[in-house]
Amino acid sequence: MKGHPIPSHPIVTVEEARALEAGLFHGDERKEWAAMLQAGAACAGAIRRDYAEAGTLADNARLLVLAGKGNNAGDALIAARVLLQALPEAEVDVVFAFGPRKLGPLAAKSWRALVESARGRARSVGPAGLAPAYAVVIDGIFGFQFRPPLPPEARAAIAAAAACDIRFRAAVDLPSGLGEAGGFAADFTYATGSVKAPLLGCRHAGRPRYLDLGFFAGDAGGGPDRVLLASFLAPLAGLRPAGSDKRSQGHLVLVGGSGGFPGAILMSTLAALQSGVGLVTACVPHPLVAGFAARAPEAMWVGLPVTASGALSLAGKAKVLKAAEKATALAMGSGLGRDPSAHALMKAIAKAAQVPLVIDADALQPDIVRTGQAPRILTPHAGELKRIAEGADLRRLGRTLPAVVVAKGPVTRVSDGGTVYHSFFGGPVLSRGGSGDLLAGLTGGLLAQTPADPLLAATRAAVWHGMAADQLARAEGQTPVQILQWLDFLAPALRESAPCPAT
DSSP: OOSOSSOEEEEEOHHHHHHHHHHHHTTOHHHHHHHHHHHHHHHHHHHHHHHGGGOOOOTTOEEEEEEOSSHHHHHHHHHHHHHHHHSTTOEEEEEETTOGGGOOHHHHHHHHHHHHHHTSSEEEOOGGGOOSEEEEEEEESOOTTOOSSOOHHHHHHHHHHHTSEEEEEEEESSOTTTTSTTOOOOSEEEEESSEEGGGTTOTTOOEEEEEOOSOOOTTOOOOSEEEEOGGGGHHHHSOOOTTOOGGGGOEEEEEOOOSSOHHHHHHHHHHHHTTTOSEEEEEEEGGGHHHHHHHOTTSEEEEEOBOTTSOBOGGGHHHHHHHGGGOSEEEEOTTOOSOHHHHHHHHHHHHHOOSOEEEOGGGOOHHHHTSSSSOEEEOOOHHHHHHHSGGGOHHHHHHHTTOEEEEOSSSEEEESSSOEEEEOOOOGGGOSTTHHHHHHHHHHHHHHHSTTOHHHHHHHHHHHHHHHHHHHHHHHOSSSOOGGGGGGGHHHHHHHHSOOOOO
């Protein structure tokens, strides 16, 4: 197969990044300058998009750039120039950590271009000359060429910026200092051209973003870690075959719910209904059926017997398996609770299942995930991952079960025991109850459409879940939202992944 089966790019070591750029540019400053212009413009566009989560970037915003000596400084200065072109009354202060005379040729060229374009709206200042507040600070002191320790000049520039009231902190490629004391602490880090391995797990990186500049082609090589691309969702945004009917788009059966957690399985069902799957059957505690059917009449609702505490009973096994006879996938666990009878039901279903499974929430128990032969996707958060995997080792769990594991977190990771795919989409807006139930339903709906490829369904779900969350946060902010608003942004996320071709 030409190209990687999951649309993604490799996460590279610093040495690999250096070799990659040397092979692309061959020391030609014209090529390097073109790439710098592209990187700076991409950073500026990403800053404007992501700033929307914190409010509106005003036309008269005051910006701050922390510049080092090399190409990272050039990227930051070009980003500032592009931002000033879009914000007609904005101004930018630039702190040259090592002085303007130490700038490399392309960084100096970027500074001259900024001064000429800004027409008096850009100035060089020392750390003592900073304004009290800035809308945006862009860290361009060090990129992937950084070697610790952090020099005192850089530390002083970073400390001066940290003393200001700053709304949005952006780092280009890697945060200067890479997490050491006194280093730059970013809200977002924009990896330009490639994602360098030190970005993963860097405590000062904030939320990582990958800005694809076209450095990779074909299979793109690389090691065991890769970053997922927004364009991954483009096939879902396209036209479906003209002869499609509901049966050709898959049939998902969901099982879950309890008297104590009635809403979780409803949220999973609502997400599944917007996944593109043709048919959805939800097997839930029978007292909940009437209310749920009124809320989502598109689904087929099957009432299951319950225990005295309102939990699902093992006696419902036959009904679930009957419902699953024509299904192409089955998702279970949302809102299940800890009742032993519900636990026994999940284990019995996993043992008997003839279609691939999504296992979520309280169904993520060591005995359940290891029962049966059906292919499976597991969707644990960090605590659940530790519960089902010794040492919380993502790759080892994927290999030994076997299963595709979607490890939810600030960066969601997906693996079937080999490559680990990292989704940089999503953020704190998802840090509220119900987001995992929505992911489980979305994953199940996608799995029902591609039952022979659980890895494809899981990675698509991780990207779509995160991109819709980004759209929600940009539209409403991170705080005053309800998680069901996420459903309204599934369609915009698909459109973002596959923009119309330019005319």
